[in-house]
Amino acid sequence: MTVSVVLFTADLRLHDQPALRAALDGSSAVVPLFVRDRAVQAAGFAAPNRLAFLADCLRDLDAGLRERGGRLVVRHGDVVQEVCSVVTEAAADEVHMAADVSAYAHGREDRLRSALRAQGCRLHVHDTVTTVIAPGIVTPASSDHFAIFTPYFRRWSEQRLRDVLPAPRRVRVPDGVGSLPVPTRPDLSGVSPGLPTGGETQARERLAAWLREDVAAYADRHDDLPGDATSRLSPHLHFGTLSPVELVHRARRAGGPGAEAFVRQLAWRDFHRQVLAARPEAAAGDYRTRHDRWRTEAEAHDDIAAWKEGRTGYPVVDAAMRQLRHEGWMHNRGRLLTASFLAKTLYVDWRVGARHFLDLLVDGDLANNQLNWQWVAGTGTDTRPHRVLNPIAQAKRYDPDGTYVRRWVPELAGLDGPAVHQPWKLRGAERALYDAYPDPVVDLAEGLARFRRARGRD
Numbered sequence: 105m106t107v108s109v110v111l112f113t114a115d116l117r118l119h120d121q122p123a124l125r126a127a128l129d130g131s132s133a134v135v136p137l138f139v140r141d142r143a144v145q146a147a148g149f150a151a152p153n154r155l156a157f158l159a160d161c162l163r164d165l166d167a168g169l170r171e172r173g174g175r176l177v178v179r180h181g182d183v184v185q186e187v188c189s190v191v192t193e194a195a196a197d198e199v200h201m202a203a204d205v206s207a208y209a210h211g212r213e214d215r216l217r218s219a220l221r222a223q224g225c226r227l228h229v230h231d232t233v234t235t236v237i238a239p240g241i242v243t244p245a246s247s248d249h250f251a252i253f254t255p256y257f258r259r260w261s262e263q264r265l266r267d268v269l270p271a272p273r274r275v276r277v278p279d280g281v282g283s284l285p286v287p288t289r290p291d292l293s294g295v296s297p298g299l300p301t302g303g304e305t306q307a308r309e310r311l312a313a314w315l316r317e318d319v320a321a322y323a324d325r326h327d328d329l330p331g332d333a334t335s336r337l338s339p340h341l342h343f344g345t346l347s348p349v350e351l352v353h354r355a356r357r358a359g360g361p362g363a364e365a366f367v368r369q370l371a372w373r374d375f376h377r378q379v380l381a382a383r384p385e386a387a388a389g390d391y392r393t394r395h396d397r398w399r400t401e402a403e404a405h406d407d408i409a410a411w412k413e414g415r416t417g418y419p420v421v422d423a424a425m426r427q428l429r430h431e432g433w434m435h436n437r438g439r440l441l442t443a444s445f446l447a448k449t450l451y452v453d454w455r456v457g458a459r460h461f462l463d464l465l466v467d468g469d470l471a472n473n474q475l476n477w478q479w480v481a482g483t484g485t486d487t488r489p490h491r492v493l494n495p496i497a498q499a500k501r502y503d504p505d506g507t508y509v510r511r512w513v514p515e516l517a518g519l520d521g522p523a524v525h526q527p528w529k530l531r532g533a534e535r536a537l538y539d540a541y542p543d544p545v546v547d548l549a550e551g552l553a554r555f556r557r558a559r560g561r562d
Contacts (some may be wrong), residue, residue: 106131107194107278111187111201112138112176113209115233115344116161117304118168118271122230123200125269133278135194136169138162139187140180140287143208152294153432153466154342157302159287161343164303166286174275177283184215191225193281198226202233202344205377206470207384235374236348237263239381249382250375251485257371268350296432299466300339307340311351315358322362327437329420330507334436335366338467341373348373373472379485380471387474388455390483394559398453407450410545411442412460414513417544419525420499421445423512430512432466437502440480444493447481449551451558454481482559490559492552499525515541 108127115121116138127134144150166176179186187199199220201213217227231238242259243249250256289295300306314335325333340346348370355363355370380386401408407416414422414429424438434442439461446457458477462468478484482491499522503509506524510517516524516538527535528543556562 105133105278107133107135107196108198108200109135109137109187109190109194109196111183111199112136112165113202113204113344114342115202116158116165117307117345117347118165118172119304119308120268120347120350121271122233122266122269123202123228124272124275126228126230127198127200128272128275130198133194133276134174135177135190135196135277135281136165136174136275137177137179137187137190138165139183140178140284141183142181143183147208149462149468151463151465151468152292153296153299153464154468155287156289156292156295156299157339157343157432157466159289159292160302160306161304161345162286163288164305164345168271168304169275169277172272172275174277175283176286177277177281178286180284183212184219187216188219188223190281191220191223194278196225198228200228200230203229203231203238204234205239205381205384206387210384232266232349234344234348235377236260236265236352236370237374239374239378242378249378251379252487253372253375253485256375256378257368260371260374265349265352268347268353296430296464296466298431300336300431300433302339302343302345302466304340304345307337307345310335310340311337311346311354315354319355319358319362319366320360323365324362326365327502329423329435329437329503330505330511332435336433338469339433342467342469376471376475379475386478386484387470391475391478391485392483392489394483394489396453396483396558399451401452401456404450404452407545408446408452408456410542411446411450411452411457415542416445417528417542418445418495419506419509419513419516419527419541420503421495423503423509426512428461428464432464434465435508437498439476441493441495441498443477443480444491445495447477448492448555449495449546449548451551451555454478454483490556490561492555494548496525496548513541 108131110124110127169176220227237260325331352367355366410416414425416422421442424434424442428434443457446452447454454477458474461473475484479486482489505521509524527538
């Protein structure tokens with residue numbers, strides 16, 4: 105009997121699973137393996153919201169495998185050691201896994217390949233499992249990656265996609281391979297109360313409903329804060345309970361401006377991955393430095409705390425930050441304006457904000473999070489690095505009636521219409537009715553002047 109191991113990482117699904125399909129095609133039995141990586145916890149990336157969503161995903165994956173005669177093997181510890189142990193227990197000949205882009209993922213792959221070679225076992229790493237187009241496939245003539253999205257998207261759109269693979273009908277797992285219990289949500293604390301449910305079953309149901317009911321309006325409404333018209337599929341993309349290749353195929357079949365706009369967002373995701381793959385240091389440092397002298401965390405301590413708590417005095421910023429804390433998710437327009445407020449209006453290092461987002465976001469993805477923060481801070485790939493998003497203008501445009509603000513900032517629920525966006529303009533007794541809500545931590549004109557001085561643009 106030939107045996108292969110499939111190491112699941114950020115690809116927790118059975119549909120369109122190239123690593124699993126290759127293992128099944130080449131072996132008579134397969135060990136589906138997930139390792140709870142000790143290094144992830146040591147690095148501070150094991151945030152409660154993602155651990156809870158991960159637990160859902162693993163239980164759903166295990167259930168899907170059991171329906172097909174198999175099961176999920178769960179281990180905890182060093183990934184390389186645990187994979188090698190399973191290879192020995194199962195007498196496996198091959199290990200299959202998805203490619204990834206971070207420096208840690210590259211190091212893990214190298215260590216695993218070397219260790220398996222010493223055991224006489226081969227490692228197969230599969231592209232286009234977590235991306236639509238693999239990093240490095242689309243490059244400009246003069247560089248190893250695209251630094252500007254528009255020409256990247258043009259070339260990306262010309263690529264032929266691989267076909268979508270069906271879920272397996274049968275998975276045979278050899279006897280004698282031990283497993284820890286599959287984790288569950290109740291084992292965790294510190295989870296956002298409104299966190300969505302994870303798992304491929306939920307992902308596919310949401311995708312089907314969204315393509316059926318909402319994708320047609322996506323181009324017009326994806327920035328609509330109260331309308332909540334985004335797909336909310338980002339957590340499922342992060343954990344791989346949905347295939348990005350399948351999403352592009354299905355969106356293109358749906359057709360229309362909404363589907364095209366959605367596909368463009370998937371291309372942005374690939375764009376950030378090809379940047380990080382080529383420049384792994386961008387996970388912690390400026391992609392393009394502006395020689396900023398950010399306010400230190402000690403200097404900006406009170407402002408940072410107000411921003412994290414949703415108490416800045418700017419209602420749309422506070423609404424978005426409170427949504428993040430409650431749901432472990434934030435509307436994309438909210439992410440842009442809260443990031444701009446911290447990095448440019450408060451002039452605080454983007455890494456402070458990126459770290460807070462990773463602490464709470466269920467879709468906290470290293471490439472998207474770090475490079476989107478840099479895009480907003482002006483140290484990334486943005487071709488207009490000094491733009492500043494005005495939270496009042498943003499609120500009036502994307503939450504014109506104040507519905508989103510009133511949903512998340514109940515202290516202001518009594519204010520009708522757009523007046524909710526500027527409560528500091530109230531006077532006397534009327535302002536006293538809303539004194540539970542703070543005054544702005546900074547005047548916008550003063551914040552803009554400080555930023556322009558810091559960038560040498562005054």
